[in-house]
Amino acid sequence: MADIRVKICGLRTVGDIAAAAAAGAAYAGFVFFAKSPRNLTVAAARELALAAPVGLAKVALVVDADDATLDAIIEAVPLDMLQLHGHETPDRVAEVRARYGLPVMKAVGVADEGDLAAVFDYSTVADQLLIDAKPPKGAALPGGNGLSFDWRLVAQRRWLRPWMLAGGLTPDNVAEAIRLTNARQVDVSSGVESAPGVKDAARMAAFVAAARA
Numbered sequence: 001m002a003d004i005r006v007k008i009c010g011l012r013t014v015g016d017i018a019a020a021a022a023a024g025a026a027y028a029g030f031v032f033f034a035k036s037p038r039n040l041t042v043a044a045a046r047e048l049a050l051a052a053p054v055g056l057a058k059v060a061l062v063v064d065a066d067d068a069t070l071d072a073i074i075e076a077v078p079l080d081m082l083q084l085h086g087h088e089t090p091d092r093v094a095e096v097r098a099r100y101g102l103p104v105m106k107a108v109g110v111a112d113e114g115d116l117a118a119v120f121d122y123s124t125v126a127d128q129l130l131i132d133a134k135p136p137k138g139a140a141l142p143g144g145n146g147l148s149f150d151w152r153l154v155a156q157r158r159w160l161r162p163w164m165l166a167g168g169l170t171p172d173n174v175a176e177a178i179r180l181t182n183a184r185q186v187d188v189s190s191g192v193e194s195a196p197g198v199k200d201a202a203r204m205a206a207f208v209a210a211a212r213a
């Protein structure tokens with residue numbers, strides 16, 4: 001069994017947390033983005049975070065959040081990492097990291113070779129990188145769209161920081177994505193849902209098993 005770490009993003013219930021942990025996920029992602037079907041209130045995220053067993057890292061996903069929003073989340077929710085999934089600049093990433101003392105993962109959308117320079121830029125300031133499919137123009141969500149990018153763009157690349165592959169991964173394609181890219185960490189949301197925002201325990205288990213096979 002390969003030592004692949006899986007992040008399951010967009011968990012919404014205590015049952016989701018238990019299922020993600022039982023599946024063997026390493027990270028649980030909590031989405032704070034009002035337009036998302038996976039959006040959580042701070043109170044709901046606190047309940048999920050408190051239910052998470054040791055060993056399941058709790059990640060708060062925010063989009064261009066200001067300090068007041070981050071303060072409110074961090075004061076209430078015990079977290080292990082912040083995921084910045086908007087247009088945060090490298091300076092903002094560094095500022096958030098210094099202000100909260102939590103590891104920061106910066107999401108970077110990739111559609112073509114030209115997007116890879118940004119991955120390098122963020123690798124100088126973030127603790128981790130999440131390399132995701134770039135959302136289509138006009139998309140309501142900056143992530144969680146169930147779309148893949150051309151994995152050959154990142155195949156066998158090395159960055160200064162640990163990274164996760166994301167975008168359109170499913171139990172059926174994750175093994176091939178890992179084989180092609182040599183990613184050691186993968187992230188999934190839509191691919192383990194039965195409907196937008198509704199996680200499916202069997203698909204979570206199948207995804208983690210396929211990623212590690």
Ligand SMILES: O=C(O)c1ccccc1NCC(=O)[C@H](O)[C@H](O)COP(=O)(O)O
Pocket residue numbers: 009010029031033036037038061063085132141142143144145146147166167168169187188189190191
């Ligand atoms: O998942 C969301 O609803 C979301 C909303 C706003 C910003 C980011 C969002 N998701 C980011 C993630 O980390 C997803 O897991 C990642 O984009 C992969 O999603 P998917 O292609 O659905 O597996």
